Amino acid sequence: QVQLVESGGGLVQAGGSLRLSCAASGRTLSRYSMGWFRQAPGKEREFVAGVNWVGGATDYADSVKGRYTTSRDNAKNTVYLQMNSLKPEDTAIYYCAARRELFRNSDSAYDYWGQGTQVTVSS
Secondary structure: OOEEEEEOOEEEEOOOOEEEEEEEEOOOHHHOEEEEEEEOOOOOOEEEEEEOOOOOOEEEOOOOOOOEEEEEEHHHOEEEEEEOOOOHHHOEEEEEEEEOOOOOOOHHHOOEEOOOEEEEEEO
């Protein structure tokens, strides 16, 4: 079992930055690919970013490409999501998720989820 805990969310003005962390316990994250998802009120959960456990390849949703960066520190068992140039439409609950295979952009492909952290961007 992998337990995931997100942190780093909060209220920020448009154009600002936040860095989310996803800390794991129970198992080492080094053998898990990680995905970041978000869910805004009244909307379905959507893929934001992913990073593979092998090779470290990443991918991003078009809506965040060039503004968000995900990275992992296996020694700290933590994955990060750096969010820059934030927009009001980025407001959502952000979740990290883990799976043993390469990352996918479908939330149904993930086995473990954190509880989420709220990100609110004011205009």
